[in-house]
Amino acid sequence: MGTAATLPRGVMIVRKVREQPRRLLPLAVVAMALLVWAGYRAWVAHQPYTWAGTVEARxxxxxxxxxxxxxxxxxxxxxxxxxxxPLVVLEAGDLPAQRLQAEGQLLQAQAALDKLRGQGHTGGTGSLAEQVARARAELTATQVALEKAELDARRARTLFQQQVTTRAELDTAESSLRQARAERDARRARLQELEQGTDADVRAQQGLVETARGRLEAIDVALGExxxxxxxxxxxxxxxxxxxxxxxxxxxxxxxxEDEQLYVRIYVPETHLGRLRPGSEVPVRVDSFPERTFTGVVENIASQGEYTPRNLQTPDERASQVFATRIGLREDGRRLLRAGMAAYVSVPK
Incomplete structure (x- = not known):
């Protein structure tokens, strides 16, 4: 204290002036920090919301x-x-030979079917339809013969009762009647057999035709493949x-x-979901073209939220419910961008 008292007055004043800025320096630093923090908050408040995603394609x-x-x-x-x-062409192998065989089988099956239906030239006993017609005519003839035999038998019985004819003549007439009935029954049975077999045989042959046609079509499909x-x-x-x-x-x-199906998949938090609407345009940026902004259109917003989307890695991000959103790309983006690129979608606050 004695030393300070011995200092001249002018020296003491200079010392106080030099010590005063040192006391104000911390205050200046704090004020500067507050200004920087306020500026940063103002800058952040005006920055758009940005969500990272991935360019995908079907x-x-x-x-x-x-x-x-x-x-x-x-x-x-x-x-x-x-x-x-055409992209790739394969060797035909034995498929042409298989087609020739299948075509021949189809022709054979169709010819047999036409024969059953009486549509083709046949030899021997004729087609089944012709046999049915012939059997029906023969049955009619035997029916007429049976009617004549019945008439002859009645006449022979009358004459025998009147003792005009002999017993032998009566027996002959009745024998002819029995033979006519047997012939009629045989012809009727034959006609029924043919008629019952006609539809079944035609359906069976039709099945063979369809089988052969199906095999031919299958080979044609294989040739197209x-x-x-x-x-x-x-x-x-x-x-x-x-x-x-x-x-x-x-x-x-x-x-x-598919170029027309190139899009960006992002995950939007529930609290910001109202900032996107289907049909609205949003800017899309990628790291490969840092100076360029591509135009995207919101195509779809998932109707159900999720908690663990694949592109959110931190626990804080996974704790928030997000909604998968599909952003379609316009012509410029579909031409330059590629599936797998990291993309960023921004919307104003």
Whole structure:
């Protein structure tokens, strides 16, 4: 204290002036921090909501139901194909020979059916329909003969009672009557047998015709399966076949990606679900084109929420209920973007 008292007055004033900014420095730092925090809060308040998602696409696995050895590969990975365009052609093998056999069997079965129906030229006893007509005519003739025999027998009995004819003549007339009845019964039975067998035989032969026709059509389908074609307009994503490779039946020959079905899948928290509506446009950004914004359209919002979407990894994110939302891409996005890219969708607050 004595030392301070011995200092000149001017020195003491200079010392106080130098110590005053040191006391104000913490206050300035706190004020600066408050200004930065307030600015950050204001900046965050004006930033849009952003949700991360993935570019996805509907893919189609094409192949052949019959399989076989690869004859030609007509496209490459990355090519764009049109509906019905051939992609891969398989060797025919013995299918043409099988078709010839099936066609011959169909012709034979149809000829037999025509014979049963009396539509073709026949030899021998004729078609079944002709036999039925002949049996019906023969039955009519025997019926007429039976009526005459009955009339002769009645006349012979009358004459025998009047003692005009002998017993032998009566026996002859009655024997002729019995023979006419037996002939009538035989003809009737034959006609019934033919009539009952006609429909059954025709139906059975018709079944053979349909079986042969079905086999022929199945072979035609198999021949059509030798050319693997694109069902819709798409881009060839993967195709790893070469001429000579063996492709199993129902195996995937190529994978196609539908360009019109390229979309972004995001998961929107329940609290922000009202900011998106089906049909509204939203900006889409990807890391591959950082300076460019693509146009997306909200196509669908899931009607049921979920808690563990695949693109949310932290416990805090998984604890919130979210709704899967599909964002369709416009022409520019479908042309440049690829399935699997990370995408970001933003909406204003």
């Amino acid at each position: 893919d189609i696995a094409v192949g052949s139901r019959v399989g076989g050895r690869v004859k030609d590969v007509l496209v490459r990975e990355g090519d764009r194909v049109e509906p019905g365009q 030798l050319s693997i074609r694109a069902p819709v307009a798409a881009r060839v994503e993967s195709l790893d076949l070469r001429p000579g490779d063996l492709l199993a039946a129902n195996a995937t020959a190529a994978t196609l990606v």
